[in-house]
Amino acid sequence: MWLLRDTGKYFLLMRKVFVQPNRWKMFFRQLPLELEKQGLQSLPIVIIISVFIGAIMTIQTKLNTENPMLPVYSTGLVTRDTLLLEFSSTILCLILAGKVGSSIASEIGTMRITEQIDALEIMGINSANYLILPKISAFVAIMPFLVIISMAVGLIGGYLVGVFSDIITTADYLVGIQYAFIPYYVFYSLTKSLVFAFIISSVAAFYGYYAYGGALDVGTASTNAVVNSSVLILFFNLLITQLMLS
Amino acid sequence: MIEVKGLCKSFENKQILKNISAVFEAGKTNMIIGPSGSGKTVLMKSIIGLHPIDTGRIEYSGRNLPDMNTSRIRRLRREVGMLFQGSALFDSMTVLENVLFPLEMFSRKVQEENIERARFCLHRVNLSEQVYHLYPAEISGGMQKRTAIARAIALQPKYLFCDEPNSGLDPKTALIIDQLIHEITEEFNITTIVNSHDMNSIMEIGDNIIFINHGEKAWQGSKNEIFHSTNKDLNDFVFASNLFKKIKNSKQ
Incomplete structure (x- = not known):
């Protein structure tokens, strides 16, 4: 029952969000701030995680496929395709659901419990549109760039394994990451990331917007936002993969 | 001017406000007073439109709030200013x-x-x-x-709502805020509604006072009339402290 009620509330909120802003000037003032907050501030974590995962994936793939029957390019190929197909879109978004999702939910939730949202409503402002639309727009706009950066840095991470160890030669790795490249995988990954970015920002905004009570409840809203957006990401990952790759 | 007629409000079958009618005049500091849990915050939020009401009319200079659609309510709210309990900056x-x-x-x-x-x-x-x-x-x-x-x-704004404007302030600062609200109300001819249970505020700026008890309007009058009221609930609430009892006795 609660699932139906919350789903209905979510779509009603989205109906309030996706209308023309009271003032475009205010929207375009908020947008770069959100791009900075959600995009640029996420860049360090994206780079750190991607470079390490790229490196670890290369080492593990190489160590687990020590077989003379397998071609030399297999390690690079597996690393590349794993990064392109799953890590840089799905896993990265699950990580960002924790960082960006909790940030959005707690920011809006705090505004709710300190009556700042009521203050916006009393002024005659569509608070959902004013607060949430720039966040969703910014995160959806910045996500493809984060995904592309993650892919590139992940591949560099694998390359660094070749440079700093004797597990794989850089030549074998470079052949592998170029072998049988399918550009459609990048398109598939970017498409997924756009959907996931929308899920993360809108679900987090939903939980923040309907938070009530005190600081503890904002924490609960934030946790619910992360958990539910993660579950939705996994569900939509399955759905989009079925639609685009099968 | 804001006129409330027969306002009723309930939450999950529990009636909070019962048939409240009142007139809040322009240029005056109208105060809603009452003990905690009496329904005064619900009344204020209902008048602003933050809580949809069950029955009744809330007329802003003749414009009935419950009849308005969302866009008309938003337009009306541009004529409204509100001071929140926690400031809400x-x-x-x-x-x-x-x-x-x-x-x-x-x-x-x-x-x-x-x-x-x-x-x-x-x-x-x-x-x-x-x-x-x-x-x-x-x-x-x-x-x-x-x-x-x-x-x-x-x-x-034409209408100013103040929810517990003195909460968390020292008596001197509270007095300054009260006087400021009163001055602004008179200076700009605003219809001001102040929700309070601070006795100093009530005695300082209460031009028109509405006493809410158990969700009903139990009394209405000015700060001078309050001393001569025979309403037991009002007297118990307003003159709870010995200091105010002495002031009441000296006035009588």
């Missing part, structure tokens, strides 16, 4: 930006004129220029209330 904006915000949102004037108006409002509430560029967290509770008042009057 935007954390991410400075004092000046907080007051500028409604002007930038709704005023069609150029930015220089908006800044001039914001500075005028801040000056009117006696805030010095030194705090204009500070964030709400960097100023005192009294200054936050003044900033909130400045923001509330920025768009020259």
Whole structure:
């Protein structure tokens, strides 16, 4: 029952969000701030995680496929395709659901419990549109760039394994990451990331917007936002993969 | 002027407000008083439209709020200013930006004129220029209330709502805030509704007082009439302290 009620509330909120802003000037003032907050501030974590995962994936793939029957390019190929197909879109978004999702939910939730949202409503402002639309727009706009950066840095991470160890030669790795490249995988990954970015920002905004009570409840809203957006990401990952790759 | 007629409000089959009718006049500080849990906050939020009501009329100069659609309510709210209990200033904006915000949102004037108006409002509430560029967290509770008042009057509202304006303030600052609300009400001929259970406030600025008890309007009058009231619930509430009992006895 609660699932139906919350789903209905979510779509009603989205109906309030996706209308023309009271003032475009205010929207375009908020947008770069959100791009900075959600995009640029996420860049360090994206780079750190991607470079390490790229490196670890290369080492593990190489160590687990020590077989003379397998071609030399297999390690690079597996690393590349794993990064392109799953890590840089799905896993990265699950990580960002924790960082960006909790940030959005707690920011809006705090505004709710300190009556700042009521203050916006009393002024005659569509608070959902004013607060949430720039966040969703910014995160959806910045996500493809984060995904592309993650892919590139992940591949560099694998390359660094070749440079700093004797597990794989850089030549074998470079052949592998170029072998049988399918550009459609990048398109598939970017498409997924756009959907996931929308899920993360809108679900987090939903939980923040309907938070009530005190600081503890904002924490609960934030946790619910992360958990539910993660579950939705996994569900939509399955759905989009079925639609685009099968 | 705001006129409330036969207002009823319930939450999950529990009736909170029972057939309340009252007139809140322009240029006067109208106070809603009552013990905790009596329904005064629900009444104020119902009048503003934050709580949809069950039955009754809420007329803003003849315009009935429950009959309005969302866009008309939003237009009406541009005539409304509100001072929240916790000030509700935007954390991410400075004092000046907080007051500028409604002007930038709704005023069609150029930015220089908006800044001039914001500075005028801040000056009117006696805030010095030194705090204009500070964030709400960097100023005192009294200054936050003044900033909130400045923001509330920025768009020259016809109606001003104040929810517990003195909560968390020391008696001297509370008195200053009360006097400020009263002065602004008279100066700009605003219909002001103050929700309070602070006796000093009631005696200081209560031009028109409505006493709510158990969700019903139990008494209405001015701060002078309160001393001669025979309403037992009102007397128990207002003259609970020995000090006020002595004042009442001396007045009689």
